[in-house]
Amino acid sequence: MPIARFSFLLCLILAVPVQAEIYKYVDENGQVTFTDVYRKGAKRIELPGAPAPLPNRDKAPRRASYNPSPADFPRIDASTQKRRDDIRRQVLQDEISGERRNADDARRQLALGERLQPGERATDATYLNRVKKLRASVQQHEQNVASIQRELANLK
Template identity: 45%
Template sequence: MKERFLFFALCMVAAWPAPAEIYKFVDENGRVTYTNIPRKGAIKLDIGGAEAPARNRNHAGPGNFPKVDAKTQRQRDDLRRQILEDELASEQRALAEARRALQEGEAAHLPEEAGNPQKTQERLKRLREAVALHERNIAALRRELGLAR
């Protein structure tokens, strides 16, 4: 128990943010270098804490950014959803075909592969990879459809 506490305390200390000192150095050719290593002639910069800039959440973009009315956006969303559903149906058909080809490939022994099990394994590997690809595509399309609803 004591070891766990000690480990936890060490992790907390290691995660403690360290203040960074930044120096600006300008060489004889006018090149500016920023570094955390102090050197003669460098100026220490006071940058304060590393904070993210404040965002105005009510502001969606620049003033001249084109606005889309709700009806147009809804039409775009519906079109996107329809495209995703069409792609999903296409991938499902391709998956069924790939599975059928894999089943047939596992049952079939091609004459050119006779005596060479390596060729059979390579052919079956390609068929399995095709099935896996279509399964991943279907999962990705379902995720996108879940976000689009």
């Protein structure tokens, strides 16, 4: 392998940008959560240009300490970094638009679920349980949107 090609590959590997990780968590009820905080059982979302995942996903990832790069550390060119950031931004925007649609749908389901069925009372356990689950679904989708918005805000 020529030295130039090897150097280029080394630059790509070593000059990966520092960024927060995004995790997708599906609970026992099938509710999907996107967050930047690791939960047991969560799957890390792979973004193009993102750092490689940690070898053991059952443990919470450690935050990297700040170590300034030496002067001779290989740098990635601005256009490559911009392309990577643009791809990451697009992935996050696609995720947030889908999650907003899910939140809107959950709100519609809540509005329908809050209606009393014939012969049903607002104090019935089935009614209260149904409304509780629907509200939890709305809240979960709103938290997902907020998490993705934080990630978008962290982009340059």
